[in-house]
Amino acid sequence: MGRVAADSAAAFAGLCTSMGVRLGLYEAMAGAGPLTSEELAERTGLVERYVREWLAAQVAGAYVLHDAATGTYHLPAEHAAVLADRTAPTCMAGAFTMLGPLYETESALSEAYRTGAGVGWQAHGPDLYEGVAAFFRPGYDSMLVREWLPALDGVLDKLERGASVADVGCGFGHSTLLMAQAFPNSRFSGFDFHTPSVYAARRAAQEQGLSDRVTFDLAAADDFPQGPYDLITFFDCLHDLGDPVAALRRAEHALAEDGSCMVVEPNTSADPAGLVNPIGRSFASVSAALCLPGALAQNGPHALGNHAGEEAMRRIAEEAGLTGWKLAAETLTNRIYDVRR
Numbered sequence: 101m102g103r104v105a106a107d108s109a110a111a112f113a114g115l116c117t118s119m120g121v122r123l124g125l126y127e128a129m130a131g132a133g134p135l136t137s138e139e140l141a142e143r144t145g146l147v148e149r150y151v152r153e154w155l156a157a158q159v160a161g162a163y164v165l166h167d168a169a170t171g172t173y174h175l176p177a178e179h180a181a182v183l184a185d186r187t188a189p190t191c192m193a194g195a196f197t198m199l200g201p202l203y204e205t206e207s208a209l210s211e212a213y214r215t216g217a218g219v220g221w222q223a224h225g226p227d228l229y230e231g232v233a234a235f236f237r238p239g240y241d242s243m244l245v246r247e248w249l250p251a252l253d254g255v256l257d258k259l260e261r262g263a264s265v266a267d268v269g270c271g272f273g274h275s276t277l278l279m280a281q282a283f284p285n286s287r288f289s290g291f292d293f294h295t296p297s298v299y300a301a302r303r304a305a306q307e308q309g310l311s312d313r314v315t316f317d318l319a320a321a322d323d324f325p326q327g328p329y330d331l332i333t334f335f336d337c338l339h340d341l342g343d344p345v346a347a348l349r350r351a352e353h354a355l356a357e358d359g360s361c362m363v364v365e366p367n368t369s370a371d372p373a374g375l376v377n378p379i380g381r382s383f384a385s386v387s388a389a390l391c392l393p394g395a396l397a398q399n400g401p402h403a404l405g406n407h408a409g410e411e412a413m414r415r416i417a418e419e420a421g422l423t424g425w426k427l428a429a430e431t432l433t434n435r436i437y438d439v440r441r
Contacts, residue, residue: 109161116157118196120183125154126193129164130180134172186234189242194234195382201228202389209393218397221294221340224390229297233272236336239433240275245282251428252362252438255331259283263330266291266354268321268347269337273301273314279333280305280314289329291319322346328356335364336434338416339408340391342400348420352441361422361439363413367430370409379433383407410435 120126128143129135137155141148155173158164163183165174175183181190201224208219250256259265262285267276270290280288292298301316319325321334321341332351338344351361368383369375375384387405395403404412414425417439424440 113157113161114196114199116154117163117183117193118199120154120158121193121197125151126175126180126184129173129175130184131177132175134167134170134174136172140173186238187241189238191238192235194231194237196231197234198228198231198386201225201231205389209389212393212396216396218395218399219393220397221394223397226296228390229272229294229300233274237274239431240278240335243429243431243434244275244278248362248364248429248436249279251436252331252360253426254358255360255362258330259286262286264327264356265289265331265333266324266327266329266351267333267335268324268351269334269340270301270316271297271335271337273297273304273316275333275335276301276314276316277304277308277310280310281308284313286313288314289325290314290316291321291324292316293318293320322350324350324354327354328359329354330356330359331362332359333362333364336366336406338363338413339365339404339406340394342395342398342402344400344402344404344416345419346400348417348422348439352421355441359440360424361437362428363417363437363439365413365435365437366406367433367435368407368409370407370412375407380407410437413437 123146124144125140128140137152138148140155141151144151155164159166159173163179165176167174181188182192185191186193205219205224208223212219249259260283265279265286265288267288267290270276270292273290276288276290290301295318298316298318305311305314305316322343332355338347341347355361366383368380375381383406387407392403392405410427417425422439422441426438427435428438429436
């Protein structure tokens with residue numbers, strides 16, 4: 101009962117956290133020191149009475165500290181790194197902005213659970229796409245160029261000299277653009293089947309001045325343009341596909357002779373007992389509400405969910421003709437595989 105009470109409190113509070121991100125409340129408090137509710141309302145252009153009530157909820161969750169003697173509220177620097185700084189590797193704000201659109205699909209999900217039908221990615225609102233991108237971005241920012249790519253055999257040298265790269269399931273293109281910024285001699289192609297995400301990625305490329313060597317196009321994971329590519333990446337998306345074998349088979353055909361795939365997947369356990377921790381629980385819950393329904397909507401032969409485990413992913417790669425498989429790097433939330441013919 102205590103566990104459920106704590107969970108229900110967190111579920112209600114998640115809405116307030118999402119609003120704090122969306123309205124810039126955490127950003128306004130970051131580095132500002134103690135503030136009154138009036139001062140915070142003035143900084144954000146919001147109504148003070150609402151701000152005061154929001155602050156009470158933040159104090160109740162120990163996100164914000166309150167000094168009753170001065171009537172002020174303070175967001176500590178270590179809290180700001182998680183809630184306010186979207187460039188910090190510790191930022192988790194995106195997890196909360198995903199909640200609204202996921203809850204809105206509860207009726208459709210309930211019906212899908214009865215019928216076995218899927219709920220496609222495109223069935224969700226734009227807040228979900230933005231939230232997913234914001235959720236994954238801090239990890240990519242901190243790890244992709246510095247640790248993950250160097251862990252792949254021979255890939256860093258190719259990228260520095262000048263390589264052709266395909267980012268399959270690129271979404272908003274954060275991963276694609278990070279690589280492009282780091283390796284100016286290489287060319288990058290991002291592919292996704294979701295039109296709004298591709299348009300968002302194109303805007304980002306233009307804003308960052310990378311459109312001359314980065315392109316984003318609509319394409320399914322099993323039908324993206326042939327290369328040859330020196331590197332093909334799948335960032336947290338292979339498990340979402342109805343036919344991951346077909347996607348990897350397409351990649352196998354599109355690889356250069358000595359090319360490789362980087363497959364990034366959640367660091368979760370195929371054994372439910374291994375999910376009994378905050379990260380495992382988060383991924384498993386998202387899988388039940390988003391990943392699995394999305395894969396089922398594609399009517400493919402697979403519906404993996406995001407905790408299928410390494411062995412299942414390895415078998416899929418081997419079926420596609422990619423028999424070289426190595427765990428290249430690992431974080432609390434991700435496992436990075438170096439996959440080759």
